[in-house]
Amino acid sequence: MDKKPFAKLEEILNGVLKPAAATLSQNPLSNDGPLMLKTVEIMSRNIEEAVDVARNRQKKFVWHEFCLTPELFLAFDLYPFVGETHTSIYARYLQDAIGEFIDATENAGVPPEVCSMDKVLIGAILSDEIPQPDLIVTTSAPCDSSRIGYQVMEKLLDAPMHRLDAPFTNDADAFKYYAGQMRNFIPVLEELSGKKFDIDRLREIVEESNRALEYLLEWDLLRRLRPSPAPPSILLNVYAAVNNCFGKPHCTEYCKALYEFTRERAESGAATGEKIRVVWQHVPPQFGDNIYGWMADEFGAVVVDDTRCGYLRQAPIDTSSLDSMLQGLARHGLNMTMGKNRLPARLYMADFLRARQDYSLDCVIVSAHAGCKHCWPLIGIYRDFARTENIPFLVFDDDFLDSRVVSLATVKNKIEQFFRTMKL
Amino acid sequence: MSEPLFGGCDIGSTTGKAVLVRDNSVIASVIVPCLPRPEKTAELVINEAISQAGLSSVKDVTYLVGTGYGRVRIPFANEDISEITCHARGASWLRSSVRTAIDIGGQDCKVMGISDTGRVREFVMNDKCAAGTGRFFEAMCRVLHVSLEDISSLSLESKAPATITSQCSVFAESEVITLLNEGVDVADIAAGINFAIAARLVSLARKVGLVQDVTVTGGCAKNVGLIKCLEEKLKAAITLVPGDPQIVGALGAAILAREAFARA
Ligand code: SF4
Numbered sequence: 001m002d003k004k005p006f007a008k009l010e011e012i013l014n015g016v017l018k019p020a021a022a023t024l025s026q027n028p029l030s031n032d033g034p035l036m037l038k039t040v041e042i043m044s045r046n047i048e049e050a051v052d053v054a055r056n057r058q059k060k061f062v063w064h065e066f067c068l069t070p071e072l073f074l075a076f077d078l079y080p081f082v083g084e085t086h087t088s089i090y091a092r093y094l095q096d097a098i099g100e101f102i103d104a105t106e107n108a109g110v111p112p113e114v115c116s117m118d119k120v121l122i123g124a125i126l127s128d129e130i131p132q133p134d135l136i137v138t139t140s141a142p143c144d145s146s147r148i149g150y151q152v153m154e155k156l157l158d159a160p161m162h163r164l165d166a167p168f169t170n171d172a173d174a175f176k177y178y179a180g181q182m183r184n185f186i187p188v189l190e191e192l193s194g195k196k197f198d199i200d201r202l203r204e205i206v207e208e209s210n211r212a213l214e215y216l217l218e219w220d221l222l223r224r225l226r227p228s229p230a231p232p233s234i235l236l237n238v239y240a241a242v243n244n245c246f247g248k249p250h251c252t253e254y255c256k257a258l259y260e261f262t263r264e265r266a267e268s269g270a271a272t273g274e275k276i277r278v279v280w281q282h283v284p285p286q287f288g289d290n291i292y293g294w295m296a297d298e299f300g301a302v303v304v305d306d307t308r309c310g311y312l313r314q315a316p317i318d319t320s321s322l323d324s325m326l327q328g329l330a331r332h333g334l335n336m337t338m339g340k341n342r343l344p345a346r347l348y349m350a351d352f353l354r355a356r357q358d359y360s361l362d363c364v365i366v367s368a369h370a371g372c373k374h375c376w377p378l379i380g381i382y383r384d385f386a387r388t389e390n391i392p393f394l395v396f397d398d399d400f401l402d403s404r405v406v407s408l409a410t411v412k413n414k415i416e417q418f419f420r421t422m423k424l
Numbered sequence: 425m426s427e428p429l430f431g432g433c434d435i436g437s438t439t440g441k442a443v444l445v446r447d448n449s450v451i452a453s454v455i456v457p458c459l460p461r462p463e464k465t466a467e468l469v470i471n472e473a474i475s476q477a478g479l480s481s482v483k484d485v486t487y488l489v490g491t492g493y494g495r496v497r498i499p500f501a502n503e504d505i506s507e508i509t510c511h512a513r514g515a516s517w518l519r520s521s522v523r524t525a526i527d528i529g530g531q532d533c534k535v536m537g538i539s540d541t542g543r544v545r546e547f548v549m550n551d552k553c554a555a556g557t558g559r560f561f562e563a564m565c566r567v568l569h570v571s572l573e574d575i576s577s578l579s580l581e582s583k584a585p586a587t588i589t590s591q592c593s594v595f596a597e598s599e600v601i602t603l604l605n606e607g608v609d610v611a612d613i614a615a616g617i618n619f620a621i622a623a624r625l626v627s628l629a630r631k632v633g634l635v636q637d638v639t640v641t642g643g644c645a646k647n648v649g650l651i652k653c654l655e656e657k658l659k660a661a662i663t664l665v666p667g668d669p670q671i672v673g674a675l676g677a678a679i680l681a682r683e684a685f686a687r688a
Contacts, residue, residue, distance in 0.1 A: 383633075420509070
């Protein structure tokens with residue numbers, strides 16, 4: 001019998017997330033429990049939806065990569081699915097599946113040097129975990145690894161693939177150019193969905209994601225307070241919770257809860273135990289217990305921002321015209337999580353400075369993900385910059401998905417040595 | 425009333441070290457092989473240091489800092505401080521011009537950039553595998569049937585160092601066996617081992633940025649052959665600290681104990 005698609009995602013849903021939600025609703029365990037419950041609920045809901053669409057095909061299933069957000073697909077009543085976001089979910093809740101998928105990929109001949117993000121997705125395809133998409137949408141960015149990865153995926157899935165050209169800059173001209181790519185993409189989506197493009201429907205959805213974003217922007221301002229009232233362990237999950245559902249009302253509801261919970265904590269002046277403010281560059285280990293929560297509990301080290309969340313800080317989109325909406329979507333997409341890895345180093349350094357100013361950081365931690373050539377070359381530049389700016393800086397290598405490369409214990413040891421040695 | 429006495433106790437993965445300091449001088453230093461439990465190693469090494477100093481009990485020590493892997497299991501320590509901080513402090517106390525310290529421990533190695541006030545500026549560490557650690561040397565000694573001291577002296581005799589490409593001790597072991605079977609001179613293999621370790625250390629050191637003076641601490645600093653290979657690879661002179669490089673961490677702990685006491 002053929003395996004059902006998303007069997008492992010369903011295992012996570014029924015074996016981890018639902019029991020966690022049941023426990024948290026009975027007993028919040030900590031002050032952050034009520035928000036953690038909402039986070040688990042939104043992740044469960046997203047997975048439920050994905051499993052449902054993958055099996056019942058009531059909507060066309062569109063697999064898209066970073067550099068795109070869901071709104072344009074939702075306007076055509078398609079089901080958008082960001083594979084990359086889900087690699088974190090497998091890593092967090094079913095680490096064995098990560099090993100299985102990566103091994104399947106490497107055994108099929110994909111070089112081990114390819115980023116594990118792509119290897120996990122290819123392995124998931126080889127293991128029949130991924131449903132047959134009706135369309136794959138990829139871009140020319142962010143990295144060489146995913147360029148190769150997506151070609152392999154296209155071949156394995158034998159699905160139509162559409163490519164957008166992502167510019168290597170991040171200014172108004174770049175957004176205009178990319179918006180042009182999106183405009184040309186509209187007829188493809190019309191054909192796939194059998195629906196005429198309806199600008200008012202797109203506006204409705206973008207307005208919904210704007211509402212979510214407004215809450216996130218307020219939440220971001222709260223994180224800048226010293227001490228930050230935002231529960232650190234939640235930051236690790238926010239990206240996986242909202243990435244796939246921007247433009248849907250339940251995403252807005254979640255963002256509202258995130259903001260209100262944090263604001264209440266700020267207003268009540270609840271003790272946070274914050275001693276050190278950290279900005280995390282690149283993706284923290286997704287496996288094992290929540291590393292941000294551990295840092296806060298052990299050292300009072302609060303991660304106030306991480307690079308995956310950069311796009312959650314984008315200004316809302318102007319919905320007055322199709323051009324303004326597409327340019328806004330282009331801006332959001334290009335700044336989405338690893339979309340930024342396509343940019344020149346100087347823009348990263350600008351981010352670094354901005355983070356120092358906005359979040360009054362005490363130190364920076366960079367986890368250099370094996371296989372990411374967009375992260376490794378920056379390390380030396382970061383280091384020089386941190387030296388000149390006198391910012392305590394820790395860099396270590398890991399694979400944020402695969403705990404076999406560097407164990408969580410090793411990562412924790414390095415972080416502990418860093419905090420203790422630098423007397424932070 | 426006698427002058428206060430300060431102690432440092434460094435419980436590593438293979439040896440325990442203790443140093444006692446009074447009046448700005450080292451009055452005792454001891455190294456013992458590790459016992460199965462860190463607290464037992466700590467007791468053994470401190471008792472030996474106490475008797476070396478002609479004292480009767482650990483209670484005679486005014487303030488003691490623990491460091492190393494077993495630092496949190498030292499029952500008599502007043503506080504524990506990371507080994508990186510202790511090695512840096514020890515190295516700069518022994519030689520104030522040291523700005524880069526490479527510490528080769530039993531199961532990890534670290535490179536520390538040191539400020540002119542003796543504080544750690546930044547550091548990198550390798551604790552992912554045995555490459556560049558004392559364990560690597562131990563594995564190689566086993567295959568060659570020589571002691572650690574022999575590796576050092578043999579390496580200095582080498583005319584044509586063998587090439588050992590594997591950083592992993594398991595693969596390097598097979599490489600060494602192959603070289604032995606091919607009849608390669610043991611001295612050349614020993615030099616090859618030192619060069620392989622030096623290459624690993626140099627790549628770590630470059631991450632911190634080499635600032636002179638550079639020193640090496642830890643038991644492996646006694647391997648003169650390795651120091652020579654490191655100098656060659658770094659294209660820089662290595663300034664060893666006076667005395668035993670293996671006790672630098674414990675010494676740094678004792679100096680930090682004195683500083684902590686002075687602050688209190
Ligand atoms: S981590 Fe780097 S290599 Fe991997 S998908 Fe992201 S940008 Fe590409």
